[in-house]
Amino acid sequence: MAKSQIAMTVNGKAVEALVEPRTLLIHFLREQLNLTGPHIGCETSHCGACTVDLDGKSVKSCTVFAVQANGGDIRTIEGMAAADGTLHALQEGFREMHGLQCGFCTPGMIVRAYRLLEENKNPTEEEIRLGISGNLCRCTGYQNIVKAIQYAAAKLGGVPFQEAAE
Amino acid sequence: MNDQTPTSTERAEKLQGMGCKRKRVEDIRFVQGKGNYVDDLKLPGMLYGDFTRSPHGHARIKKIDTTKAAAVPGVVAVLTAETLKTVNLAWMPTLAGDVQMVLADGKVLYQNQEVAFVIAEDRYVAADAADLVEVEYEALPVNVDPLKAMAADAPMIREDIKDKTEGAHGKRKHYNHVFNWQAGDQAATDAAFAKADVTIKELIVYPRVHPCPLETCQCVASFDKIKGELTLWGTFQAPHVIRTVGSLISKIPEHKIHVIAPDIGGGFGNKVGAYSGYICAIVASIVTGRPVKWVEDRIENLSTTAFARDFHMETEIACTKDGKVTALRCYTIADHGAFDACANATKWPAGLFSIITGSYDFPAAHVSVDGVYTNKAPGGVAYRCSFRVTEAAYCIERAMDIMAQKLGMDPAEFRMKNLIRREQFPYTSAMGWEYDSGDYHTAMTKAMETVKYQELRAEQKAKQEAFKRGETREVMGIGVAFFTEIVGAGPSRACDILGIAMFDSAEIRIHPTGTGICRLGTKSQGQGHETTYAQIIATEIGLPADNITVEEGNTDTAPYGLGTYGSRSTPVSGAATAMACRKIKAKAQMIAAYMLEVHDDDLEWDVDRFRVKGNPERFKTMTELAWAAYHQVPPGMEPGLEAVNYYDPPNFTYPFGAYICVVDVDVDTGVTKVRRFYALDDCGTRINPMIIEGQIHGGLTEAFGIAMGQEIHYDDEGNVTTASFMDYFLPTAVETPKWETDWTTTPSPHHPIGAKGVGESPNVGGVPCFANAVNDAFKFLGSTHIAMPHDHWRTWMAADKLGLHG
Numbered sequence: 005m006a007k008s009q010i011a012m013t014v015n016g017k018a019v020e021a022l023v024e025p026r027t028l029l030i031h032f033l034r035e036q037l038n039l040t041g042p043h044i045g046c047e048t049s050h051c052g053a054c055t056v057d058l059d060g061k062s063v064k065s066c067t068v069f070a071v072q073a074n075g076g077d078i079r080t081i082e083g084m085a086a087a088d089g090t091l092h093a094l095q096e097g098f099r100e101m102h103g104l105q106c107g108f109c110t111p112g113m114i115v116r117a118y119r120l121l122e123e124n125k126n127p128t129e130e131e132i133r134l135g136i137s138g139n140l141c142r143c144t145g146y147q148n149i150v151k152a153i154q155y156a157a158a159k160l161g162g163v164p165f166q167e168a169a170e
Numbered sequence: 171m172n173d174q175t176p177t178s179t180e181r182a183e184k185l186q187g188m189g190c191k192r193k194r195v196e197d198i199r200f201v202q203g204k205g206n207y208v209d210d211l212k213l214p215g216m217l218y219g220d221f222t223r224s225p226h227g228h229a230r231i232k233k234i235d236t237t238k239a240a241a242v243p244g245v246v247a248v249l250t251a252e253t254l255k256t257v258n259l260a261w262m263p264t265l266a267g268d269v270q271m272v273l274a275d276g277k278v279l280y281q282n283q284e285v286a287f288v289i290a291e292d293r294y295v296a297a298d299a300a301d302l303v304e305v306e307y308e309a310l311p312v313n314v315d316p317l318k319a320m321a322a323d324a325p326m327i328r329e330d331i332k333d334k335t336e337g338a339h340g341k342r343k344h345y346n347h348v349f350n351w352q353a354g355d356q357a358a359t360d361a362a363f364a365k366a367d368v369t370i371k372e373l374i375v376y377p378r379v380h381p382c383p384l385e386t387c388q389c390v391a392s393f394d395k396i397k398g399e400l401t402l403w404g405t406f407q408a409p410h411v412i413r414t415v416g417s418l419i420s421k422i423p424e425h426k427i428h429v430i431a432p433d434i435g436g437g438f439g440n441k442v443g444a445y446s447g448y449i450c451a452i453v454a455s456i457v458t459g460r461p462v463k464w465v466e467d468r469i470e471n472l473s474t475t476a477f478a479r480d481f482h483m484e485t486e487i488a489c490t491k492d493g494k495v496t497a498l499r500c501y502t503i504a505d506h507g508a509f510d511a512c513a514n515a516t517k518w519p520a521g522l523f524s525i526i527t528g529s530y531d532f533p534a535a536h537v538s539v540d541g542v543y544t545n546k547a548p549g550g551v552a553y554r555c556s557f558r559v560t561e562a563a564y565c566i567e568r569a570m571d572i573m574a575q576k577l578g579m580d581p582a583e584f585r586m587k588n589l590i591r592r593e594q595f596p597y598t599s600a601m602g603w604e605y606d607s608g609d610y611h612t613a614m615t616k617a618m619e620t621v622k623y624q625e626l627r628a629e630q631k632a633k634q635e636a637f638k639r640g641e642t643r644e645v646m647g648i649g650v651a652f653f654t655e656i657v658g659a660g661p662s663r664a665c666d667i668l669g670i671a672m673f674d675s676a677e678i679r680i681h682p683t684g685t686g687i688c689r690l691g692t693k694s695q696g697q698g699h700e701t702t703y704a705q706i707i708a709t710e711i712g713l714p715a716d717n718i719t720v721e722e723g724n725t726d727t728a729p730y731g732l733g734t735y736g737s738r739s740t741p742v743s744g745a746a747t748a749m750a751c752r753k754i755k756a757k758a759q760m761i762a763a764y765m766l767e768v769h770d771d772d773l774e775w776d777v778d779r780f781r782v783k784g785n786p787e788r789f790k791t792m793t794e795l796a797w798a799a800y801h802q803v804p805p806g807m808e809p810g811l812e813a814v815n816y817y818d819p820p821n822f823t824y825p826f827g828a829y830i831c832v833v834d835v836d837v838d839t840g841v842t843k844v845r846r847f848y849a850l851d852d853c854g855t856r857i858n859p860m861i862i863e864g865q866i867h868g869g870l871t872e873a874f875g876i877a878m879g880q881e882i883h884y885d886d887e888g889n890v891t892t893a894s895f896m897d898y899f900l901p902t903a904v905e906t907p908k909w910e911t912d913w914t915t916t917p918s919p920h921h922p923i924g925a926k927g928v929g930e931s932p933n934v935g936g937v938p939c940f941a942n943a944v945n946d947a948f949k950f951l952g953s954t955h956i957a958m959p960h961d962h963w964r965t966w967m968a969a970d971k972l973g974l975h976g
Contacts (some may be wrong), residue, residue, distance in 0.1 A: 044209065044893075045435075081203030107199075107201075140384060148864060
């Protein structure tokens with residue numbers, strides 16, 4: 005199959021590649037760029053394990069063609085920590101609040117939560133739950149994921165995190 | 171004494187041993203996207219396999235033509251049953267003593283069954299070519315109803331065993347019969363029923379569901395022709411079992427098979443069995459001489475690998491008029507699909523289903539299970555439960571509610587009256603199980619007091635009156651469930667898989683600098699083993715948990731074990747870990763005695779050191795003793811500090827819990843809102859309360875999914891209609907209720923650290939609790955049993971049947 009030339013920014017780095025027009029963005033990221041953080045859980049946009057940030061929006065990269073991301077600016081889980089390795093507040097929050105178990109949904113969940121907090125710096129619990137409803141988790145029951153995102157929101161806002169009374 | 175010396179308590183805290191909320195070691199890699207899952211693996215020259223699958227539920231195969239598929243550029247080979255026959259692998263044995271087709275041989279028995287395996291240079295080409303395999307089918311009559319499977323004119327599913335009157339578990343009474351299995355005392359049970367004051371009878375159906383971990387089943391097989399060795403990476407909950415079964419099937423010597431289970435994205439029972447994809451990838455690698463990857467997609471996952479439940483339980487309880495249970499009788503039809511590929515301990519074709527008397531003191535009980543073949547996918551795994559325990563718990567907890575209703579008693583009061591009393595433990599049930607420990611009344615009372623049970627009932631009564639007056643269209647339900655599990659399979663006298671006793675193992679090696687590695691026969695799929703096993707070691711031998719690496723999943727390095735499912739890691743490998751630690755500690759004590767020039771008996775253990783009794787300033791820490799083990803052992807002693815333990819548990823463990831759920835149901839929309847869910851769990855000694863709570867949240871969410879919406883449904887033609895996330899309900903953060911967790915602690919008397927296991931309790935107790943809550947909401951309108959799942963549509967239908975829509 006004839007290949008298309010694409011160029012984009014991934015985690016702050018310029019990337020150029022040849023892809024088949026039908027190559028899905030998730031396969032391009034995982035197999036050509038070796039960014040195996042985003043995962044494939046359904047290939048039908050339901051589970052959100054493949055979520056990446058594309059031009060300021062959360063997208064399910066299993067239903068975006070790589071050629072559609074041509075010229076785009078992408079951030080994956082691999083681009084969340086600072087250059088010196090310091091974890092992003094969300095990454096820290098997920099660990100502190102036990103917001104993950106098997107870890108398979110975590111990269112998509114964190115990247116989704118990143119965009120959520122970019123759009124709403126101080127979301128209510130209800131807003132968080134609605135905001136991550138495109139990302140499925142089979143292990144945690146979401147309660148600690150919500151706390152992890154609240155932890156990150158507090159930290160990014162410079163205020164100490166206080167768990168809501170049960 | 172030097173005042174800088176930390177106190178025992180301070181030193182114990184630093185170890186991060188049992189009981190502390192240690193943060194998870196695994197998370198560091200997972201939050202950075204650096205987990206290492208099977209599909210992340212990329213080997214030079216790797217090929218990809220994909221299946222051509224049957225569109226029919228039941229059909230004879232007239233012809234398979236692979237010419238067009240094989241001609242696609244990039245396709246390397248196409249396997250069919252005919253190719254597999256040349257290496258004697260068209261069929262494979264199942265864990266349940268049956269055989270199953272690897273690729274369809276002569277006919278297909280369920281929709282999406284594997285027919286051909288295409289191997290290509292990339293996954294897109296493999297998928298393209300799989301579509302081009304041409305198969306000519308002749309459709310056959312289909313049966314997907316287990317209750318009709320043994321009818322005289324039922325379609326014959328298994329022609330290959332049509333003349334076999336004996337199956338793996340005794341006599342077969344029909345060509346679609348798999349086994350009959352019974353437990354308990356039938357005569358005593360019938361006698362109790364004959365003189366009972368009150369009886370109830372209900373067909374309680376636990377529908378077919380699927381564990382559905384977020385990562386599907388997958389593997390990479392790499393056969394080295396020069397060495398004659400196979401390396402198999404895969405999503406395996408039981409890597410050693412896969413190696414042994416793989417060797418028996420393939421005839422590759424077991425020491426030349428290297429099975430590696432890397433990080434696993436959830437299992438919940440789905441990743442216990444051996445699937446066609448694994449066998450085909452292995453054969454493909456042998457045929458092509460290149461590594462072959464097979465990755466299931468979601469539809470394949472939901473429709474072919476490992477369903478759960480599909481138990482149709484006709485249940486009766488006998489009772490005195492004042493509410494004491496006297497007997498339980500249950501006849502079950504178990505739908506095993508087209509092959510009996512149930513993942514059970516081999517001698518237990520219906521698993522541990524005879525735990526069905528639950529938490530109650532039944533003087534007599536009898537259960538009989540008939541397994542049948544239908545045109546559905548094979549499997550029968552335990553979806554987040556010990557073998558068939560959630561079926562049993564759902565059944566008894568529904569039946570107890572139905573009986574309470576008939577007696578006009580409150581369901582909690584009825585349970586309190588019949589719960590096994592503390593002084594009866596160890597308690598032998600009518601089915602012969604010896605419950606190790608329990609304090610049920612304390613747990614139930616705590617649950618009822620915490621939720622203010624009597625106030626809830628008063629509120630419900632007021633709402634029912636308001637409903638009757640037409641002031642509201644909402645009905646309130648209070649679900650109560652008290653469950654007892656049987657986990658930690660298991661004692662070798664009772665449990666084996668294909669003849670291998672269900673022990674498990676731990677091997678601990680302490681390095682000279684006081685750090686170490688622990689390898690185990692279990693395999694985490696999210697349970698946090700790297701964190702919790704190290705906590706056991708920290709408490710047992712006084713080295714910081716942070717100094718211990720925990721490693722699982724590589725059959726070359728890990729000691730043999732039966733894997734992780736049925737809540738067996740803590741009860742079995744957790745015990746093995748403690749026992750191995752005690753060997754290490756015993757040796758360290760001898761070294762300490764030698765160094766301190768005292769007798770072994772003059773030493774006492776203090777958190778992280780041996781000290782001389784009555785002279786605590788003379789001590790040797792475990793770190794010092796580790797160093798000494800490599801250069802200063804007593805004469806005649808072997809150097810080094812390591813131990814291995816294979817633990818054959820003396821009994822199962824019996825975790826239990828009391829759950830209460832409050833729901834509000836809109837009778838006009840069928841929408842059920844979970845207002846409150848309170849879960850009290852008693853899992854014995856608690857190793858890491860943070861991880862326990864997380865497991866309970868997750869298990870309750872899976873229970874919520876099952877009770878409120880999950881079903882793998884087949885239409886009459888054998889089409890599976892719920893095999894994608896469009897149709898199969900997985901709760902999102904929006905529907906998922908908030909969970910309240912609580913606990914009591916009743917240690918297991920036979921486990922070295924008193925732990926019982928917890929991961930599956932919330933699923934076992936949660937499902938009946940939700941179901942009882944929805945049913946409770948409609949009780950006052952004359953309803954006795956509404957079947958799962960309680961989705962909006964079915965709940966609306968139930969309300970409609972009760973005449974609530976005018």
